[in-house]
Amino acid sequence: MAEHDLIGVDIGGTTVKMAFITYTGDIIDKWEIPTDKSDGASNVVADIASSIQSKQQENGYNANDFVAIGVGAPGFMDIQRGFVYEAVNVGWKDYPLGERLREATGYPVFLENDANLAALGEFWKGSGSQTTNMLAVTLGTGVGGGIIANGQLLHGTNGTVAEIGHMTVEMNNPMPCNCGKMGCLETVASATAIAKLAKQAVEEGKTTSLALLMKENGFVTAKDVFDAADQDDKVANEILEYVINTLGVSIANLAIALNPAKIVIGGGVSKAGNRLLTPLRKVFDQHALTRTSDVVEFVIASLGNDAGVLGAAYLAKNAVK
């Protein structure tokens, strides 16, 4: 252990992921604890603090081997003040997370939105390869993102930067989004949306192998749709064509604004790998400027669940240096 190692914390609605991370980005130790959402999630900070302390004692580390904590949480926050306006999945509203965690641990605490930190993690140690201009797109339950520009994570004005899942991209046949708007990218390109499109196709009586799965399991997943498409299921292919077209245009429009050298695709849907990237790249090239296309590489995120804690540690590293 060196005296400038870092602690990364990634708070989610189900678990809090934590890691001890060296100044150069190696994970020394990582673990997780359940997120205690009782009493307005008021015990989470104490749980994190005691877990960090136990882990340090357990491994013979000193508290002053570490210089700072970086922490990610889902929702909107004032990163300057370390203040969480709202983190619905955790249960916080107007909660001074930074201050509380600093008081409970004694370390300086630096806060950011979890999706942004996942992007920052991929930038530092993952597929982003410290590319000066990088766009991260996460296709999971929802659609999120993070933007690195001029070599820095963009923070935005009030915590909605890179909320790309809520770009309005479907005007002809818009579906309602959880945010209250219609036709958001998230209603088309999330794992949830792909599963929903498959369910609709089955309910409309379309001839597809997905109907049998639906009957057997009561649901279909985005992965089922990719698998069916691989077996030349026409309906599954139509769904994916629609999804990938819409996603490709959206990412092309973002790339025209940001001119990135890497686009890092993560989240559950990204497990489809080239089955996703190849047609996505084709649509992208049709809609991006030639110069924008020429310089950009599409890659799959490589850090999985470690992206958040690594991004959190990198945030802390840059804040204290």
Add this chain to the structure above:
Amino acid sequence: MAEHDLIGVDIGGTTVKMAFITYTGDIIDKWEIPTDKSDGASNVVADIASSIQSKQQENGYNANDFVAIGVGAPGFMDIQRGFVYEAVNVGWKDYPLGERLREATGYPVFLENDANLAALGEFWKGSGSQTTNMLAVTLGTGVGGGIIANGQLLHGTNGTVAEIGHMTVEMNNPMPCNCGKMGCLETVASATAIAKLAKQAVEEGKTTSLALLMKENGFVTAKDVFDAADQDDKVANEILEYVINTLGVSIANLAIALNPAKIVIGGGVSKAGNRLLTPLRKVFDQHALTRTSDVVEFVIASLGNDAGVLGAAYLAKNAVK
């Protein structure tokens, strides 16, 4: 004159605008010369250098009252190397502008795309008011832009950053764009596009006061369309509704990605003022996240033709400090 004043140069297809600018952004003197496009625009650099020298002598300034030149040019460039890949309107292709201008003047030279520098000028001394996160949208012959994020001008990877006029925004009835693609924002929301939509409406025989103008002048302008709409011309209002809807969704999507506190609208079409901003804001609010809307202000660009030289000077100021 102080020893750290700056020279701003804004090279266009018709004129080169130049100014002596203090370190704090006051214009001491400004002037312009014609852009000599003969011989592959090979005389432009010498013209700029001799014009700067004459102006210094004329006013009794010493060459070493100034520390650097910032220069904007239209097109794609490698700002690190000061190299212009292509500036179609000037006539340069693979031209080492930075090096040539440095040799001709003796000053360090810093280069950027002209649209980005106009945004930077508005950020420094205009409507942008040094807002940490700002989006500039220029509605002129084309549609351009510039992005300030984390307090910095975004440079992008190979000179296509903020080329927002080429976002694909019209999929149902796309028109061809100069860039070779279809349905770009520029084909809907530029002054050129608005005039073209009016011309089409007249040619389709629609009942509109614009028909008379077209007959008298042989053309209609974007301003004519705004004026006709003010007189309750139904066709003009329909055109503007379409334009502003498309523009509003596009800007909302950019704002969801960038979370700016100011959106600065410039270019000829912005002269419509609140006639443009009020309905644009309404469409924006319908499509942006509530938190994104809450924090953003729409303003009209205030520097006019001085934006470019001021942005160029600010670029130089930050590069030498």
